[in-house]
Amino acid sequence: MMAELNYEFKKRLAEVHKKNRRVEKSLGEGEIEVTSAWTVAVPRDDAFLQRVGRDLQDYFFTSMGVEVGYSTTCPARRAIVYVIDSKLKKDGAYRVEVTPSRIKLIGKDARAAAQASYLLEDLMNLAEAPYVKLGRVDRAPIFRCRMVHSGVAEDEFPDAHLNAIAHSGINTVLLFVRDINRASTRFVDFNDVIRRAEKFGIDVYAYSYMKSRLHPDDEGAEEFYDSLYGNLFRKCPGFKGVVFVGEDMAFPSKDPRTSGLPAGQKLYPDGTKPKKPHPGWFPCSDYPDWVNLVKKIIRREQPDADIVFWTYNWGKCDEAARIDLIEHLPKDISLQATFEMFENLERDGVPCRTTDYSLFFPGPGKYFLSEAKAAGRCGIPLYGMTNAAGLTWDVGTVPYEPVPYQWLKRYAAMRECHEKYGLVGSMECHHYGFYPSFISDLAKRYFTEQNPDGEEILRQLIVRDWGSEHMETVQQAYRLFSEAVNDLTTTDEDQYGPMRIGPSYPLVLFNDHTMVIPYAPYAHFGNNYICRPNYAYPIHIPAKRVQFEGEIRLYKHSAERFIAGAELLKAILPTLPENKREDAQRIAGIGEFMGRAALTTHNVKRWYLRKVALLEEDA
Template sequence: MMHNSLLILDRLEAANNEPYNRLRRDPHRHAIKLERSVMKLSNVNYLEGQWSVVLEGKLEGMEEAAIDLKDYMQRIGVDIASNASNFFILREDSAVAAGSFCRDVNENAITLSASDISGLWASIVYLEKEISALGTLALPIGRIERAPSWKKQISQAPYGANYLVPDLDDIYLSDDAFRLLIHYGINGMIIYGDWLLYVNNAHYFELNHPHYDHNIAILKKAAKRAKKFGIALYFVAVSPKLDGNHPIFSRIPSMKGAKISPGLKETTKEIYNLCSSDHDSLNFHGETMAGLFREVPDLGGLILIIGGESYYHCFMRPDMTHIDVNLKTNCMRCQTKTPEQAVNALLAATATAVHKVKPEASVMAWPYSAFVWSSDPAQVELLESLPKDVALLSTIEKDELYWKDGYKKRIWDYSIDFVGPAANLLKQAEVVHKRGIPLYIKTETAIGLECIHIPYMPALHKLGYKWEQVSLMKADGVVQSWMFFGMWGSRAEELGWWKNWKPDLAIDEILNIMANRDFGEDALSYIRAWSYMSEAASHFPYIPIYFTGPEFIGPAHPLVFDEEFEQKPYFEARLYYLQENEETFSTAVNEVKHSLALTKLPYSHMNSTMIADEGVDLVQLVISEYELACDYAKAAFKEIQTLTYPMELRSRNFAREEHVIIEFVYRSLLTTLHTYKFLLAKEQSDRELMLEITRLELANTEQALALIAKAPWLDLNRRTDGDFPSSRVMMEVKINNLNKELAAR
């Protein structure tokens, strides 16, 4: 992924017309003024009278935590005053386990105790959620002790905040971003980018970055600001990909590793990664990463993707043109090793160096798409010799063959349909648990690749069942999202807090709590709508092509009558993920645009991601599955369509957002169904059917355009994982084109 922070900043400032560092999502949006119970019980504190917040300790971030607690209490109707006779006490207590807390409630004091700032924030969030869910100003007198089910919960940055290094100062990543994260139980945040930005090495001086001092200072400040909110930054480090004529290769030829497969543009330049078997190369990796933690001690750890991208080795993306089919790399030194030997040597060099500086830092190896080089599908051979101070990070659902009615669906990436656990993960977990190696689970808490065009899929039963599977893995930590849309602060993401801190509650109980809290007397209707949406998600037939087709463009997707349609430039984008085969700091992804629209049925992709039962037509199967998905989504839409927005601020805001997202999902699925039917009719030269579908889709798109006006955050142009055209503009162009086609025939 390329470094595009300035583009992100310009786009979002222009779109929102407000300061970039002022997030639109409110951590306390569940807080409304609450009533006290009329009937008083002797063992309950009703938070009557005046209260003050007192700090007992010197934990960095205590003042921010106190401000947050005061803010919440004032919103719900508690009288906060500096000279009060009742006290909220935030106490540093070394006897409490890290990340955990104790709460003592008596008649005139509520004491929240923790040994670290993460635990103290956890106690405040727990208190706030408990009161909001209860719906009344009351806390039982007595002592409770709480610990999370998993210690580390790591997320993408919030929507509207940057995650790309080095631009992590407060104009790109505000304190409000960290405050939002911690209110959803998240104590870790992913940052991403090229680690060459942090090189200042006397021996490997050719690779020094000219702005090292500035870059490291920004990272240090960001990590320090995050720490005040109990959050650590985890760096997804992207390795150098260098011109074969780079000066470092001229001076130390042995550092030149595999020639990488060609990228987006035709060029005579050959690109190489650093060799994963060379002493100097391994030494350089170790020194750089150790230096990072020495200079930025508040970093939480490293996430090293060693499968198909990011933390490069000579087996990752080698150009195998004219290379013996029995070999797995074009690097002569690495050909003498197995991939597992080379990768584990790279991980050992990295982790050993890091842990000499910061022993508690998490170094996670993530074999995402490692099937391209590994000796077995579950990477068991790799894990059996994985360095013991390296943790495994693996996905809950990826690389499974999911058996469904009439076909098998390849879960080649994140899915909202299949909740896991994947068979490969179970094998991996068995190995690492036996060896005493920490296990982290990667999941998607709000979406799947079947629906990455929205901030969250309101299929909360389905998402809840996935969290239950995550919980059953007994992991040391969870990475709950990749960097697709941005953490949104939705009920979908809140599910992760409930399963971590209230693991004994069933998903139905959690959904009842959230629905009653947010929608009051209409709660049952929203629960039914979520159930229908969960059924809809169960009929997504396959994981579509990245960032392409109606599943991604939604109702803006055109119906293309002719292969080379005039409006094609309106439906093109720059796709940042394609940076993988480009030179470090290359601007190639800014120079090449890709069509987002399907102009014909994607047979190749369907055949590679679906296996139909004997006698079942694949295209008809896809259409029939989308028909069922549409039916369920329509039922969800109808369930809440007639509900009015109550006057209470809480319900009005929540209801409006949920109405919009449910209808938008329905209209996206309708566009998807219409597109596949249209392309089949086009293939069969059935012009009458094409026109009939066009009329239906025209009406659907007009309704969707009205939704974009109500909720501009649904516009693809707001995304930060690519440079996408405006959904509103695409819809307007599409509507104009469909009207022309109908008028001409």
């Protein structure tokens, strides 16, 4: 049992370089050893690479127990040097080039050279020693943008977390923006976050919560939106982009197919409920007018700002209406679609539908593909909401989902969409933030190697984390985990209920019993907004009851495989060396927790059937 205080996970997030990774072993054929006689040499006039060099020096000391030197002059021998080579073909390309007396960390630009530095760390982590093979290793990212939220706390980015994000090959972080320096729940100095992120080679995008009160044709609309977005980019010129999503950017559309209400307004002024869809959930014909106006305002202040238009909210709408909207959007923005949503599937005879955001279906879904093809025809850069950093909304209380074979299916599908439809950007988490793990290590390599072999990458990570002697056992456990998530067909009722809370989910018998899940006064979503303790499901609808009873069976199967996989891993924990055991124990614990959460959901559903029957009898 590993007990800890609340929020103690933040200590682990602050540890960018794991301690004592080194294993005593002989130098392999074709390898060199970096000893204390080596020096990290950095350019005298490049503060960015000087910080990267200090980081590498710390890696050698912390992870490998080697005290290398650090200098702004380059020794003739035994030097690790940073080189900028603009002739490298691909954007963001980087290389580690090793000779007996020199290691070159080469990048197309300084940020890419930093990634070469982190790659050297990765190679030595796999070797479990300060050894590296002679020759060269080339990498280049297939995505121009991989963006995440903070895993520390919403809109909170300490330097150590930014450093870990950069080490994971992720180049963009998101800040929720309600107003200048006003994030989702509190004051945040946006310019401070932007400046510090830049030190780690990371861009910052604004995720807009600003409310669109006017139609672009309304009198004073340009002045109004300039007071929002023009002001944001004037006061915070370091923002590199902005993300717009329907439910938050909705404006009073004049599309006659909609209610015409702005974001946050559900009723007409007279209190009546609209019969037509809200503009935030419909591909309005005048969204292009709104985008063009806001784009003009933003680009006056930041000419190369990336404007990301996310179609998540109307993915279930008629395809013709969605495609018509895309065809009228400006070509110099980015279109984002959610990778797996709105897909009707079947698991073991049980009908299911992918909710936001799920992993039981790797994707891509029909909605995503339809928009990807349209974006390709229109020449609009394509982004995907993929959750590829390691966590979906299926289980709400784990840092990541250790289901590597399922993630590999998604990663392979993403690469295919990159090649076929020009997928160039990836939003890799939403609300739940980024937590470094072997899954994010898997993603980094899969998205930067030229022809990645996912299973081989995973085998190397298993050796690093568990030892080669446990390969078959760990592979079996990971396959059980990955099979288990296939049956985790989470509905909204489950995501916002027992799968979000886990085994402590309450069983509330009477519908008039008011239970409020405890929440902090500064919580973004308090008062049961995203956690619903009064479980409910529309089983009065015959088809829904059949689905519900099938889900009971699926959750039992899922729980059994998660727990069986965890038991396999727990059995080998006592045999692991101390420097591997704690992280391994946490992987096993996450798998078991996911199994216990699935078992809880199985039992909540069984209980709910009896509750409904009891209350019907009691009238």
